[in-house]
Every structure is written in C-alpha cells, then in structure tokens.
Amino acid sequence: MIAFDGVSVLAPDGTPIVADVTLRLGERRVALIGANGSGKTTLARCVNGLTLPTRGSVTVGHRDTRTDRRAVQRDVGFVFQDSDAQIVAPTPAEDVALGIRARGASRREADRAARAALQALGLGDQANQAVHTLSGGERQLVALAGVLVMEPAWVVLDEPTSALDLVNRRRVVDAVEAMAPRAVIVSHDLDHVRGLDRAVLLDGGRVVADGDPADVVDAYVARVGA
Ligand SMILES: Nc1ncnc2c1ncn2[C@@H]1O[C@H](COP(=O)(O)OP(=O)(O)O)[C@@H](O)[C@H]1O
Numbered sequence: 001m002i003a004f005d006g007v008s009v010l011a012p013d014g015t016p017i018v019a020d021v022t023l024r025l026g027e028r029r030v031a032l033i034g035a036n037g038s039g040k041t042t043l044a045r046c047v048n049g050l051t052l053p054t055r056g057s058v059t060v061g062h063r064d065t066r067t068d069r070r071a072v073q074r075d076v077g078f079v080f081q082d083s084d085a086q087i088v089a090p091t092p093a094e095d096v097a098l099g100i101r102a103r104g105a106s107r108r109e110a111d112r113a114a115r116a117a118l119q120a121l122g123l124g125d126q127a128n129q130a131v132h133t134l135s136g137g138e139r140q141l142v143a144l145a146g147v148l149v150m151e152p153a154w155v156v157l158d159e160p161t162s163a164l165d166l167v168n169r170r171r172v173v174d175a176v177e178a179m180a181p182r183a184v185i186v187s188h189d190l191d192h193v194r195g196l197d198r199a200v201l202l203d204g205g206r207v208v209a210d211g212d213p214a215d216v217v218d219a220y221v222a223r224v225g226a
C-alpha cells in the first residue's frame, strides 16, 4: 500500500504544486492523469522519495519516504519520462546490469540477469546494440528492464507512452501490463488509462476525481471540454 497523508509540495516561492493530497493506493495498476502542470510528475516522484513533501507524509508499506528513503527506493522503481536521462551505459546489457552490480552481484550474475530482463521485454536481440541506435520505444523498454531487474514491489512510470508510435506504444503498454510489480502510471494515453484498475485525476495539484478509470477519464474530458 502506498499512502499519501495530507501531502503538499510547495515551490520555492510558496506556490503549491501538490496540495493536500490524501490517497491510499493498493490496486495493481493505478493511473495519474491531468493537464500539463497539474502536479502528476511531482506526486509520482513523492512515491519513492525523489521529492519529499513540504507537508504531510508518504509511506510505502510501513516505510516513510522521509525517514527510510533508501529502503523505499529498493521497493519502488521509477521510470523517467525521458529514457535518455535514465540510460547511461553504451549498450542495453551493460545498462541493465549496472543496478545489480551496484547491489554486489558478480559481473557474470549481473550480465545473466540483465539479459534475462531484456529478453522478457522482447529485447533479447538488441542486448548488445548501441543504445543510440534503438527506437524511442526500445529505449523506454531498456529503462523499464533496468528497473524490473531490481525486482521492486512497485514501479512508477512517468508518461511511458508519450512520443511513441503505435507499434512501440503497444509494446510498452503490453510490457507494463505483463510485469509483476504493481504500478503507478502517469499518462495522457487515455485508451491505456481506461484499461487500468483505478485512475486519479489531478487539477492544480489537487485530486478532483478518483475511481473507475472510465468514469475518471470521462470527468477529465468533460472538464477540458474536449
Ligand atoms: N521544483 C520546482 N520549482 C518550481 N516549480 C515547479 C517545480 N517542479 C514543478 N514545478 C511546477 O509545478 C507544476 C506541476 O509540475 P509537474 O508536477 O511537473 O506537473 P505535470 O507532470 O502534471 O505536468 C508546473 O507548473 C511546474 O512548472
């Protein structure tokens, strides 16, 4: 269970970016939706302590992100919106191995686990390919493999399908659906969102709708007047 209790995040000038959010998230796939600037990324970053609340608390299981950040970050992986910012090694196999190496695995163990994680996402043949020659969708999947190989209980994904063509979008949507950890998914991909277990709509940093994704998406579309 991820619990937000009275969470506010203020910008340095005191403007609320997230305003008094209280939520209990336990579903397998939860979407965070809302217009640009509504606070989705900031709220998502609070889940694993990348951002700490100015007021209130965030806990994952019984661990508070403020007092137990390292343990929380083992439980919650984060896939950034920009996969280029997440991938640091020249090839997928080397990149996905980094996290497990840092955890103390031998080079050989890490390489085996990295290749298995890539294979599971359909990237077995690209394991040694130069990262810059992969498609955007493949890079997004490499970033996801690098998180999944650490076997977190939760994964937070920030707009995993934005900027992808239909084929790559499908690959990412299917990979996210099939993966073992629970997930919080920030998305503008309303078709994807409709297929998830729960959706939370943010507006101005506040939760303005929460529940069945079909209903929450309809509420969002109605508010936007689209
Ligand atoms: N560190 C920061 N300092 C000042 N303003 C910020 C900071 N982080 C985010 N913001 C502002 O807060 C608002 C919400 O940002 P964000 O959480 O990225 O929204 P979203 O992901 O929904 O687009 C935006 O207007 C953004 O410019």
Ligand SMILES: [Mg+2]
Pocket: 040, 041, 042, 158
């Ligand atoms: Mg964002």
